Amino acid sequence: MSSKMKKLALAVFAVGMAIPTLALSSLGLSQELGEIGSSACYDCHDDMKETMEPTIHWRLGEHEANLERMCEACHGPGSAHADSEGETPILYTFKGENLERDVNSTCVRCHVGGTTMEWPASAHAEAGVLCTECHKVKEPYKPFDLGIKSAMCSECHADQASLFDLPSHHPVREGKMHCVDCHNPHGAEEVMLKADSVNDLCFTCHADKEGPFLYEHEPVTENCLTCHNAKGAVNNNLLELDEATLCLRCHAGHEDVHPRLNSATLRAGYMTKCTRCHSQIHGSDLSGFVGPSRFVR
Amino acid sequence: MKRARNNGARRILMLMATLCACAVIWTAWAAAADDDENKRIGYLPVIPFYDAIEQYSHGWDFSILVGGAFVDEEGTTGIPGLSAGRAAEYSGVENSPLFGFRMMRDSGKSYSAVKNIFLNKKDFLTEGNSSMFGRVLISKSRLNKYPHRLDNDLAADWAGQTFYSLQAGSEGMDTVVDVTQAYRENHIKLPWLPGTTLYADINTLWRSGQRQARTLNHCSSCHVSTTGQTLKQRIWDLRLGAEVAKAPYAVRYIHRYRYFDDASQALSHDYVNLYGNFQLEGVQTFAATPDSSRVSDTGAARVDLGTSATALVKMSRGYSANKTTGYRIDSNRFSGILAFTPMPWLRLKGRYDRLDWDNDVPNSASRTTDRFRGTGVFRPVRELRLEGSYAWEKVDRTGGTEVAETTTKSYRLKGTYRPDKRMRLTAAWRHADVEDPFGRVLRNSFSRIDGVLLSPFGTNEDEFNAMLTYAPFTGTSTTFSYRWSRSENDSVNLSATRKQLTAAGHVVMGGGVVLHGRIFWYNNDVQRDVYLGVLAPLLEIVDVPYEGSGTSLQFGISLPLADRLVFRPRYGYTKAESSFDDAGLGSGVAAPSVIDATINRFTMETDVKLAERFDLLAVYILDDYSDDSQPLHDGTVHWVYSGLVFKF
Numbered sequence: 017m018s019s020k021m022k023k024l025a026l027a028v029f030a031v032g033m034a035i036p037t038l039a040l041s042s043l044g045l046s047q048e049l050g051e052i053g054s055s056a057c058y059d060c061h062d063d064m065k066e067t068m069e070p071t072i073h074w075r076l077g078e079h080e081a082n083l084e085r086m087c088e089a090c091h092g093p094g095s096a097h098a099d100s101e102g103e104t105p106i107l108y109t110f111k112g113e114n115l116e117r118d119v120n121s122t123c124v125r126c127h128v129g130g131t132t133m134e135w136p137a138s139a140h141a142e143a144g145v146l147c148t149e150c151h152k153v154k155e156p157y158k159p160f161d162l163g164i165k166s167a168m169c170s171e172c173h174a175d176q177a178s179l180f181d182l183p184s185h186h187p188v189r190e191g192k193m194h195c196v197d198c199h200n201p202h203g204a205e206e207v208m209l210k211a212d213s214v215n216d217l218c219f220t221c222h223a224d225k226e227g228p229f230l231y232e233h234e235p236v237t238e239n240c241l242t243c244h245n246a247k248g249a250v251n252n253n254l255l256e257l258d259e260a261t262l263c264l265r266c267h268a269g270h271e272d273v274h275p276r277l278n279s280a281t282l283r284a285g286y287m288t289k290c291t292r293c294h295s296q297i298h299g300s301d302l303s304g305f306v307g308p309s310r311f312v313r
Numbered sequence: 314m315k316r317a318r319n320n321g322a323r324r325i326l327m328l329m330a331t332l333c334a335c336a337v338i339w340t341a342w343a344a345a346a347d348d349d350e351n352k353r354i355g356y357l358p359v360i361p362f363y364d365a366i367e368q369y370s371h372g373w374d375f376s377i378l379v380g381g382a383f384v385d386e387e388g389t390t391g392i393p394g395l396s397a398g399r400a401a402e403y404s405g406v407e408n409s410p411l412f413g414f415r416m417m418r419d420s421g422k423s424y425s426a427v428k429n430i431f432l433n434k435k436d437f438l439t440e441g442n443s444s445m446f447g448r449v450l451i452s453k454s455r456l457n458k459y460p461h462r463l464d465n466d467l468a469a470d471w472a473g474q475t476f477y478s479l480q481a482g483s484e485g486m487d488t489v490v491d492v493t494q495a496y497r498e499n500h501i502k503l504p505w506l507p508g509t510t511l512y513a514d515i516n517t518l519w520r521s522g523q524r525q526a527r528t529l530n531h532c533s534s535c536h537v538s539t540t541g542q543t544l545k546q547r548i549w550d551l552r553l554g555a556e557v558a559k560a561p562y563a564v565r566y567i568h569r570y571r572y573f574d575d576a577s578q579a580l581s582h583d584y585v586n587l588y589g590n591f592q593l594e595g596v597q598t599f600a601a602t603p604d605s606s607r608v609s610d611t612g613a614a615r616v617d618l619g620t621s622a623t624a625l626v627k628m629s630r631g632y633s634a635n636k637t638t639g640y641r642i643d644s645n646r647f648s649g650i651l652a653f654t655p656m657p658w659l660r661l662k663g664r665y666d667r668l669d670w671d672n673d674v675p676n677s678a679s680r681t682t683d684r685f686r687g688t689g690v691f692r693p694v695r696e697l698r699l700e701g702s703y704a705w706e707k708v709d710r711t712g713g714t715e716v717a718e719t720t721t722k723s724y725r726l727k728g729t730y731r732p733d734k735r736m737r738l739t740a741a742w743r744h745a746d747v748e749d750p751f752g753r754v755l756r757n758s759f760s761r762i763d764g765v766l767l768s769p770f771g772t773n774e775d776e777f778n779a780m781l782t783y784a785p786f787t788g789t790s791t792t793f794s795y796r797w798s799r800s801e802n803d804s805v806n807l808s809a810t811r812k813q814l815t816a817a818g819h820v821v822m823g824g825g826v827v828l829h830g831r832i833f834w835y836n837n838d839v840q841r842d843v844y845l846g847v848l849a850p851l852l853e854i855v856d857v858p859y860e861g862s863g864t865s866l867q868f869g870i871s872l873p874l875a876d877r878l879v880f881r882p883r884y885g886y887t888k889a890e891s892s893f894d895d896a897g898l899g900s901g902v903a904a905p906s907v908i909d910a911t912i913n914r915f916t917m918e919t920d921v922k923l924a925e926r927f928d929l930l931a932v933y934i935l936d937d938y939s940d941d942s943q944p945l946h947d948g949t950v951h952w953v954y955s956g957l958v959f960k961f
Contacts, residue, residue, distance in 0.1 A: 075422050077448035079504035113695070115734070117657075121620065129510065129558025130500075133565065133615050136623035137650040137662060142688065143739075144698055144729060159417055159426035159442050172782060174817035175794045178833030181865040181887045183910050183938070187403045191438070192459050204625065204650060204664075212629060212646055213668070221518055223548045223573035224602045228635050228642045232677045234715045238751055242769060250861045250889040250908055253463075257839065258906045261859045261893050265769035266753040269845035269853075280899020285529065287898065288905040292479070292527065295580065300600040301638060 050095030057087040057094060060102065070156035081126075090122050090153075116146060123147045134204035150201065169195040176247060184255075185248035198246070214239055218246075229299030231310055235266070236298045260287040378413035378930065380956020382432055387949040398948025399910075400938040402462050409433035411956045422447045432954070435460045435491055449504060455496040464488035464525060482526035482539025490522035490544055508559040512567065516550040526580045538583045545576040546602070561617035569631070571607040603637035609644070625650040638674075645669040660690040678713025682706065700727040700741075708751070716766055720748040723774075735784045745774040750802065755844070762852065767844065771800030771807055788821030806856070807841040830868030837861040843897070855897030864888040869916075877922040885914040907942040928958040 058065045064087075068074050073086060081089070088094050092107025108118040124135065135141055150168060166188055170177030180189045187193050198217055199208045211217035218240045219226040225236060235242040243262055244254040251258050257265075270286055291297050294311040304312050384406045409432065417426040425443040441454040464487045494517070501511040526539035533539070554567035580599040609631025617623050627648040634641040650664045666684040688702040706721045723745035730738045752768025776798040784790050796813040812835065819829035838860050845853040869883030889910045895903035915935040923929050932954040939947045 075424075075444070075448070077422055077502065077504070079502060079507050080448060116695075124617075125560055128560045128615060128617065129508070129556050129563040129565070133556075133558070133563050133613065134625060134650075136617075136652045137625055137664070141652075142660075142662065142690065142700070144731070159419060159424045159444075160415065160428055170817070171790055172780075172792065174792045174831055175780075175796060175813055175815040175833070178815050178817075178831060178835075178865055181833065181867065181885065181912075182863050183399065183887070183889050183908070183912060187459065187461075190403045190459070192403060192457060219607070220516070220550060220571075221548070223571060223605065223607070224546055224575060226573070226605055226607065226633055227603070228605075228633060228640050228672055228674050228677065229603070230635075230638060230640070230674060232672075232674065232713075234678050234713050234753075235751070237672075237678065238680075238715070242751070250863055250891045250910075256837070257859050257861065258891050258893065258908070260906060261839070261843075261857060262769075264843045264857065265841070266767045268755065268767075269843070280895075280902055283898050284902045284905060287902055296600050301603055301635070302598075302600040 050093055051085060051088050052094045052098050053084045054087045055084065056098060060098075067154055071154060072157035073153070075157060089126070110148075115148070116144070119146045119148055131200055132202045134200075135202040137204035138202055139204075139208060140201060166195045169201075179245065179248035182248035182250055184250070184252055186246065186254075188247075214241055214246075225298040227299045230301045231303065232299045233297060233311060259289050259291065263290045374415070374417040374419070374960075376415050376958055376960040378411065378430075378956045378958045380411040380930070380954065382409050382411045383953045383955075384408055385951045398938050399462070399940075399946040400936045400948035401950040403459050404936075404950070404952075405433045405435040405460055406950055407433055407435075411954055413956075447504075449502055451500045451502070453496075453498040455494065457494040457496075458491065460489060460491050460522075462487070462489045479527040480530045480533040480539075482528065483541035488522075488524045490520045493519040493521075506557075508557055510556045510558070512552060512554040512556070514552040516548075518548040518550075520544055520546040524580065526582070528582065536585050538585075540581045540583075542580045542599075543578050547574045547576075548572070549574075563613075563615040565611075565613045567611045569607070569609045569611070573602075573605045573607075575602045575604055577601060603635050605633060605635050607631065607633045621655060622651065622653040625652075635674075640672075640674045642673070643669075643671040658692040660692075662686075662688040672712065676712065676714075678710050678715060680711075681709045696730060696732050698727075698729040698731075700729075701725065714753065716749045716752055716754055716768070718749060719751055722746050737782045738780075740779040741777070743774075743776045747772050747774065762844070765844075766804060768802060768805065768807075771802045771809065772804075774798070774800045786820075789818065790820075791818035792816070802841075805842045807839075809837075809839040809841070811835070811837045825871070825873040827871040828868075829870075831865070832867075833863070833865040835863050845898075857893050857895070857897055859891075859893045861891040862889070879918075879920045881916075881918040881920075883914075883916040885912070887912040887914075904942075909941040910946075911939050911941075913937040923957075926960045928960075929955075930958060931955040 068086070073081070074083065076083075090108060090110075094106060096104045097106045108114070108122055110118045110122075124132075127135070166177070177188075179185065188195065198210060200210045201208060203210065205212070206214075209217050211220065215226075215237070225240075227237070240246070243256060245256050246254065249255055251262075255262055264287075269283075296302075296311045298311075300311055304310050386400075386406055411430075411432065413428075413430040415426075415428045418424060419426075423444055423446065425441070425445070427439065427441040429437070429439040431437040436459050437456075438458075439454075439456040441452070443452045444450070445452075496516045497514065499513040501513070503509045503511065522544045524542040524544060526541045528537045528539050549570075549572045551570045552567055553569075554565060556563065556565040558564075579601040581596050582599075583596045584594055586594040609629055611627065611629035611631075613625070613627040615623060615625050625648070627646070629646045630644070632641045632643045646666070646668050648664070648666045650662065652660070652662045654660045664684075664686045666682070668680070668682040668684075670680040670682075672679045684704070684706040686702060686704040688700065691699045691701075693699070702725045704721075704723045704725075706719075708719045710717055710719075723743060725741065725743040727739065727741035747770060749766065750768045750770035750772060752766050752770065755762045755765045755767060757763050776796070778794065778796040780792065780794040782790070782792045792815070794813075794815045796811070798811045800809040801807060814834045815831070816833075817829075817831035819827060821827050838858070840856065840858045842854050843857045845855060865885070865887045867883070867885040869881065872880045872882070874880055887910075889908060889912070891906075891908040893903050893906065895901065913935065914937070915933075917933045919929075919931045921929040921931075932952070934952040934954075935949070937949040
């Protein structure tokens with residue numbers, strides 16, 4: 017890393033360490049307003065006890081959260097609300113016009129780590145997607161439900177889900193992969209990838225394409241999406257175009273090597289599937305047979 | 314090879330299984346009376362037993378499924394265990410016992426849940442989820458296996474062009490891989506250090522199978538014989554790390570080690586030099602994929618600055634190494650992000666990334682990428698979000714043969730109107746100016762082509778997309794989206810346009826009836842110069858327009874016909890076409906590359922509650938693939954999965 021970059025990183029850290037005193041002072045607010053504890057909440061909201069007990073928040077360990085403070089952890093200190101017997105509304109109601117404000121200012125107070133670490137910088141946050149659009153806080157936690165399902169993502173991203181219907185596709189519609197295998201819905205990377213780059217993600221399962229090879233194919237090392245559509249495509253092997261058209265975007269045809277290719281019949285043999293001969297198209301440690309030929313073995 | 318079409322015994326077995334299942338269902342339907350509401354939606358043809366997510370009471374839950382899977386196939390491939398043609402590309406197609414179980418122990422903070430479906434030895438899925446020791450150890454796991462048939466070689470049976478038809482090297486061998494994935498994610502929360510989590514995740518993936526070797530029929534008759542390849546590859550991916558997250562801070566460190574091990578045989582071609590005018594002779598072995606490893610250390614820190622700003626920093630350092638040659642690529646990355654909301658109606662974000670990629674293989678490319686992006690979101694009124702962003706990226710490449718430097722400047726405008734939670738309307742437009750897009754520079758002493766940049770990308774790109782989501786009533790959801798993008802590059806006369814239109818929705822009706830459907834259409838139109846030959850006397854520049862298109866229609870219904878009987882029929886139709894205009898090359902050149910495929914999929918799931926502890930499940934799946942241009946890949950597969958579920 018260059019010295020400029022180091023200085024920039026240090027500056028960000030310095031600001032980050034100095035300003036949170038403001039945040040700490042804001043935490044004192046809860047003490048001023050006065051917390052009453054969840055037991056007091058149940059005195060009036062007795063139905064909530066039954067509703068909340070099966071939820072994931074009430075299943076948290078003592079080392080993770082204080083159950084007695086759970087109601088007020090989201091709804092804010094309740095003393096004024098309780099003292100007025102409900103006349104004074106609770107601070108965060110999560111209803112009507114306040115929903116967005118309350119969600120945005122509540123969930124992130126605790127969820128700063130794990131998969132939500134990058135949430136404030138994520139595309140979903142930028143687009144105003146609320147946590148409660150995917151997560152149902154007051155629904156019972158279901159251990160069999162192993163995370164966000166692809167069907168849920170497809171409700172908004174129907175255009176992306178549709179690509180899995182095309183002949184060549186990753187096995188998402190077959191239930192062998194899920195959207196969240198590649199994407200972190202809370203992530204800040206490009207298109208919410210779960211890796212530093214497209215290639216880094218693809219190599220997680222396709223490490224045989226990583227190399228480094230003695231004879232590398234530069235589009236492979238640059239970006240897998242130069243040739244492939246990761247979700248689905250009409251053409252084989254998730255290729256965005258048919259093979260010959262795809263290769264001819266960067267390469268000239270074979271007329272120099274084989275002058276007889278001026279004949280249309282001969283061209284047909286050479287312009288159907290380049291990888292029939294160039295079988296090691298993602299890279300190879302062996303040179304070609306002769307001359308500059310590459311990726312043929 | 315024609316085994317499937319004529320396998321009468323299999324057909325009779327399948328027919329009997331279907332009739333038995335229907336008879337039991339009919340009997341059960343007549344006798345059924347209970348309250349088993351089901352409002353599941355989705356489009357994945359999975360076994361209901363596996364995917365059922367039911368309400369349950371805390372405690373112990375255990376149920377097993379025992380039955381059979383019966384398959385019939387029609388097609389021309391007919392290699393045992395492989396699907397006919399391209400139908401059922403990711404499925405095994407053998408009659409087999411059907412087995413599954415769901416097991417859960419739940420005591421509130423601690424729980425363990427495992428569900429499994431075993432279709433056959435090449436196709437099964439097990440997933441687990443657990444919290445143990447009062448949520449000190451939280452784990453998720455998956456054991457997944459499926460076949461993937463990859464032998465879709467166009468022109469493998471190109472009728473009418475025997476000169477160029479392909480000769481298989483190894484009879485009875487096809488290109489197919491069996492993928493097995495074992496994944497385990499362990500998060501250990503330290504009770505004496507609140508907010509501290511240790512990570513120990515492991516992901517292993519095995520690929521085994523075979524690859525067919527083919528040569529042109531004409532060549533193989535005298536000069537070349539081929540030998541196929543057995544595949545045997547393994548990936549180990551280990552992540553170890555720790556995180557401390559205590560608002561407003563979070564710090565994380567992850568060490569990652571990935572190991573790729575290849576024990577495959579290499580393809581080989583044996584060249585026989587009968588006439589003395591070929592330079593090749595003897596066995597030419599194709600490169601076996603080298604073993605490799607990837608090691609990286611990543612640190613990340615987040616700090617919330619008051620309630621209105623968040624700073625994120627991420628740094629990683631690592632390398633990828635070829636274990637055969639010893640060469641490696643060193644990679645370094647820095648990312649800094651500041652998201653700031655100074656006013657409730659204004660949100661700002663700045664981001665800077667730098668990626669260094671240093672390849673020590675001779676004559677190979679190294680890259681440095683610098684990227685900056687600034688975004689502002691303005692909300693003049695609560696219902697409206699207006700977003701503008703600017704991004705700048707520069708990629709410097711050294712050592713390779715591709716273009717040396719690419720600079721991209723892009724601008725994006727986006728508006729979102731959301732009057733209430735039932736409706737969201739979004740429209741966005743992006744424009745990018747690209748200087749010297751990634752591509753290959755032709756070098757030749759003939760000045761006509763020297764320095765010409767052949768690139769698949771445009772120098773100016775535009776993209777527009779609009780989306781409307783609307784839920785007019787409770788229990789309904791509709792989505793309409795349109796995408797349009799255009800890419801142009803004058804130096805190669807490139808004009809590429811892609812259009813995509815989608816409509817989807819579902820409605821929950823009375824009586825637990827759920828309707829869902831989706832329509833999708835896309836078109837990809839590419840016009841550009843293609844260079845044939847680089848030597849001036851032979852150089853031709855021709856236009857080879859490409860067009861690809863896809864249309865898909867999916868709909869289904871969840872239909873509780875009686876309290877104890879649920880039918881879930883689903884139908885999917887896909888039409889996919891791909892071709893190029895060969896006028897510039899010569900009539901007939903395009904023929905072997907054309908795809909004109911039609912896919913029909915039909916699924917019928919039934920779920921019958923026979924008694925308090927017994928359910929009957931029966932699933933019929935039809936997968937039909939036909940290609941008017943490449944009939945070799947035509948195929949139809951029918952499955953019947955049927956079994957009894959016993960709940961302990």
